[in-house]
Amino acid sequence: MPPSAPSEPPAPEPSPEPAPSSQPPAKKSAGRNLRAAIGVGLGLGVIIIASLFIVKAVFVGVVVAAVLVGVWELTSRLAERKGIRAPLVPIAAGGAAMVIAGYASGAVGAWVAMALTALAILVWRMAQPPENYLRDVTAGVFAAFYVPFLATFVVMMLAADDGPRRVLVFLLLTVISDTGAYAVGWRFGKHKLAPRISPGKTREGLLGAISFAMVAGALLMQYVIDDGRWWQGLLLGLAAATSATLGDLGESMIKRDLGIKDMGTLLPGHGGIMDRLDSLLPTAPVVWLLLVVFVGSG
Known part of the structure; x- marks a missing residue:
């Protein structure tokens, strides 16, 4: 009787298809408690504006x-x-x-x-x-x-005689610059600006900061500052956005050297006072100087 042929190994059973995930893709996160940040920001704004004009x-x-x-x-x-x-x-x-x-x-x-x-x-x-x-x-x-x-x-x-309005322009330009950087960078940011210093900042965000600040500067110089001109506001906005970004990067460099995320915990959603002053401090002498050049010391 002829020897029986060796039996073939059974074919492996097809592995089941992975079930589709029921969870939606993760959304970009701002990395902070946005509700607390907005509430604290509005509260600080009310205190500053009230004290400025009273x-x-x-x-x-x-x-x-x-x-x-x-x-x-x-x-x-x-x-x-x-x-x-x-x-x-x-x-x-x-x-x-x-x-x-x-x-x-x-x-x-x-x-x-x-x-x-x-x-x-x-x-x-x-x-x-x-x-x-x-x-x-x-x-x-x-x-x-x-x-x-x-x-x-x-x-x-x-x-200056119109000091409260000058300070208001300075504050608005810095805040609008930061807002433009955040909004455009969060939505369109793909190319890192300075990854070794601040990985979250992008070139698109910088363009957003400059664009927002220049438009705001033109409107503020034309309608808020006496004898101001819209083209002066374009230059003011460009300079303010640049100095605000450099100030933010400068404090990020300090925090990286220290190995910390925030300078403090006083302001929920923001960190410390220094985490809010980082872009304001270097922008102040820039705005002061350009306003003196454009419209005088008042």
Whole structure:
């Protein structure tokens, strides 16, 4: 009887088709509590606008308060993450003096107060051991320049006869620039602007910031600032959007070096005060200078 042929192995059963997912594709996320961010933003806006148009001195007080909190946040993060002990007391006292001097005496008063603050930082730090003296005082002078000195340009705008309107233009341009960057970048952003510094920023977002700010600048200069012209507003918007973006990137660079996401937790949905001042601080001297060039110091 002939040997039986070897049987063929059974064919593998076809694997079942994967069931289609019932979950919708994930949507882009802003990365923050948007409802809290909007609520806090509106609340801050009401406080700022009310103080700006009721009594100028009240708005100066708001700026001083923001500067003091910002300096505290910055020096606290430097101490926690890097062990840098920038002297808080002379920075805070000098910062408040800078803002008040800038409002009362203009640029000369602000520079004198800045110089005296730097001297106070050098002297204050002498009460501690000499180790890391140069590092600590350098960080202290940087903090004094970065937060209160740049903030003096806001109150220098306020000191003009039409000061509240100048400050309003400055604030609106910065906010509109940030909004344009967020809206366009979130919807159309594909090409990273500076991935090593801020991965969320895109070139499309930068174009959105510039476009929104230039249109807003043209309207604001034409209808809000006395003797302003629409073409001046185009230049003002371009400069404001550029400085706001650079300021945002600058603070992102600091936070990356420190290894933190936010400078603080005071403002739900926003982080800390410094996380709101990042684009405002470097934009203030730019807007102040261009308004002086275009329509005078008032």
